[in-house]
Structure formats: C-alpha cells, structure tokens
Amino acid sequence: MNIVVCVKQTPDTAAIVTVEDGVVSWGDAPVVLNPWDEYAVEEALRIKEAHGGEITAISLGPEDAKEALKQALAMGCDQAILISDPVFAGADTLVVSKILAASIDKIEGTDLVIFGRASVDSDTGVTGPQVARRLGWPALSLVAAISSLDPEGKTIAVERMLDEGRQLVSSPLPAVVSVVKEINEPRYPSFMGIRKASRAEIPLWTAAELGLDEISDPAVMWPDIMAPPKIETEVEMIEGETPEEIAARLVDRLMEEKVI
C-alpha cells in the first residue's frame, strides 16, 4: 500500500488570533501540524503496519511548512515533500487541489491518499474531495473507520460519518479518504523519530517541476478579514436562597426575554 498524506501547517488552536490591516497574526504561538491531519498521518501509519508499503507526506506552503512535514516524519512517515513556489501564493482550494493532484500524479503508484477533515485555519473541508475529483478517484470523506482493506484485490470499505449516522461504503482503490477524529488516537513522535526527522532532507517541488507552468488564478478572493463583532453580553448572575428559587428565577428571565 503506497499512501500519500496531505498535511498543512496551522497555528496552534489555543492561539489568540488577531487581524490588523488585513494581516492575520497569532503572536508567538507555535505553528503545528494541523490537528486534523495528525489523524490522517496516524491512519497511514496503521495501514502501513498492517499491510506494508511507503508513506509520503506532502504539504503545500511556504518554506516554514517544513515543520509540519517534520512532525509527520517524526511520527513515522517514510518521506516528505514540500511543494512551494512564489506563484502559489494566494491560491484558493481550486488551485491548491490542482497543485496537490499534480503532485500525487508525479509521485506515481499511489493506492490511497489521506486528508484531514479540514484545516483549522481556513476550515473549508473541501480540498480532499476536490483532489479526488481532479484525480478521478472516489472521494470517501469524513471516514470514522476503515472496516476492511484489501491491497491485492484493490478494494477498501469505510464507515463515513454523516450528520445523521454512519454510512458504510465500499470502493475500489486508488481512492481519496478524509478522516475524522473518531478514527484513531494519534501517537506522539518517538525520540528516535524526532531525531530522524530533524536530519531528514525534505525535497522541494516547484511549479516547473510539477509541469504547472501556467498556474491559473484563484477563483475566489478574500478582500477583507476582520475580528468578529464583540458579543455584547453582560452576564446576569441568577442568585437565590435555594436551588428551586434560582431555577424559577432563571425560567422567569428566559421567558421575559422571550428566549423561550
């Protein structure tokens, strides 16, 4: 089973994110491997442990996206590739999916591509299905369990987490999967893994190397980024002598304010 895992570098979810003049910053909070992508890497490792094969982690981003790739390597991926070129700046998911699909084409011999559910910064959750569409492979999104995998017969069966419950789907390989957190518990990188990752050479692929000489313009632009309106709530504490009294007061207030 040859697996490609697509990973993104994102600011830590605990970071305080601010914006000034359209420029987003997260202070000195660390950047990390997108938390959803940890589940993708972990699932790739588990498949490899069961069936053998090679895992390649790829990330599209600026030079410092190498940190996310290093974390993927430290967890146990075999190799990592950084896809980076100044012409990729400002790419929307339409363009990102084109670049990732071209990269997966170039890797060759891939049986399975694994994505996280969404990036915690842009939170679109569409990149995986878009890459699947470009490759012409089945999109198995929001997978909560891989129930069977047959590398020889080239088939996979998964449980998809829809809003209403789980849908069981079987599909031929190659296929594109995106995973949700129910699927596994990501491991911590081992000491050996971290050492190996820190020494690893991470090749860089540019637009020219991917044969993407004409990279199309993004279809969407984001002209304005702003802080959400301050929620103007002044908390009103409900007090009373007994729990019954407090409960009755809260219900009164909710009815007065026509909340219920």
Add this chain to the structure above:
Amino acid sequence: MANKILVYIDHFAGQVVPASWEAVGVGTSLAEELGGDVVAVVLGHEVEEFAQNAIQFGAGGVLVGDAPELKDYRPEPFASVLSQLAAEAEVLLFPTTSRTRELAGMVAVDLETGVIPDVVAFEIKDGSVLATRPIYAGKLLTKVVCSEKRPQILTLRGRAFPKPEPDPGRSGEITPIEMELGEITTEVTGYSESKVGVSLTDAAIIVSGGRGVSNNPQLSPPAEITDESEQEIWRAQQGFALVGELAQVLGAAMGASRAAVDAGYIPYEHQVGQTGKVVSPDLYIACGISGAIQHLAGMRTSKTIVAINRDSEAPIFKLARFGIVGDLFDLLPPLTQAFKDRLGS
C-alpha cells in the same frame, strides 16, 4: 437568459435537512437583487414530495433527478448531475452539511469555479455575492467573493439565515430531468444511524454537559464497579441523565464538551466545538463546562447562552447572558421541574 439561482435540497433517509429551506430563502433574496429565477434541485429516488415542499418555501420551479442509482447518497453521481445543471447558472447554493461540502467542492472542480463554504452572511457587490464566513474557528471572519467565474458556489451555515414561512398555496413547475450519472464505482453497503436524538446542528435549544457532570462525590457507584474510571463514567451517566431530562422537557438536543467525550461519558456525535460540531441555537445551556476556547469555537454564535458552573471564575461566564454559580446536581432537577411547570408539559 435570466440569471439562474440553483438551490440544492439536501435530504437523508426521507427527511429534508431544514437548512435547505433557509437556502431557498437566501436564493429568493439573491433573486430580488440580482434578478432571475430561483430553481430548486432535488436528486434521489422517490423524492417528488420534497419538490412540492421546495415550491411552498419559495422556489419558482424544481428540477427533479430521480433514479434508483441515486437512492443512496454518493458524491460522484450527485456531483456529476449538479455540474450539468449548474453549468449555466449564476449562483449554486447548498445548506452546509456533511454531504454538501464535498458536493460543492467537486462541482467547483468540474466547472473550474470558486467555492465558498459555510457562509454566515452576504451582501451583493458589483453584481457578485460578497460572502462572510468564519475562519480560525470563528476567531476571525473573512469576506470572500468569486467575482469572475460562474457559477458562484456557496454552502450556507444552518440557522444563520431565516427560514421562510411555507405557503401551501404556492405553485410552480416541477420538471423531471435527464441525467448523465457517469460511472459509479462505489457501493453503499449499509447504515448505522446514530442515536443522537434531536440533531445538534438543527436544534433550536441545546443542553450540554462537560467534565463537571461526573463530579458528584455523594453518588456512590454500585459495589460491582470497582475500576476507578468506570466509577467516574457511572457518575457521569447520572449527571448526563439530568442533562438529558432537561433537554427532553425543552425538546432540545444534547451536547458535550470534548473532555466529556474523551473521558467516555458520551459518544463523539455529541461533541460541540472546534473538533466537534459547530452549532448556533437560540438557547445553549452549558452545564459543568469551563468554556475553553476550542469549546467556544463551536457555540459562540448561540443567541442566548446560560452557564451553570461551580466556579465563578470559569471563562464560560464571559460569554454567557445568564449565569448560575452552583452545583449542577443541585440545580438541574429543579430547573427541569420549573420548565415543566411553566411550559405545561
């Protein structure tokens, strides 16, 4: 040709996702500004009834794609049909659900156009939709526009837009369509429905429990439970039973913090937050939840938040409209009773 505004009606197991009607409403207001017709699209098998409903909620006409192959939802054939229908459209709208993010993205690839997921507000600027959507888990908002390519594809967050009043007297044309389904290589082999009860994302009221629901030392687990973490889970189940009773009286959905989910108190389907569901009910009652930033990411747009917590310094009180400092085990039973008395159920 008039601008066409297509609205995809999402449904599952015989039920339309209510946010689909909100999308029809948004389609109607877009048509007022941009001109053109609002046309609903219903794909599936034996789904004629949904087409009638779409008209009542305001669609001018409905395109119905009915085929046995579309009985089970699979993204590939659904996306293929939508791409054929939307090729000439000005706007394609979806309600945001677990199915439509992928559908919207795949149609965007087919038609080489832009996709804007999870929109919470919009305006029209220079003939294009200028959409607002949350990023960084709602810590920021961004405006997004697809100014040149067409159709503009948007998915609309549930409960972010008003649901139109249905008008049973409305009429409109329902047109069956010819479809190219393409090759379908995947097969749906079954379902296991979750037992979430009222769906979190559609719920008008949500009652949620956090780690605090297990914190009642006075409850003594049965003697046969000796394992400490199982004792904790047993306690949490007593706590969640109180949360559930309140939810039932209010016709509410039950939510949870990640701490409660990770500790095994309640299944993941109930998790609210950055790595759970994003919800926006009229009323959110948080019981024994501290209000970590990742939890707030999932519920901060709730209209009214009530927090019940023992710790008066808990950050949840900063976002809440009403707060009670106290023990949820003491407070929930009388609260449930008070609602029962007042709501007469």
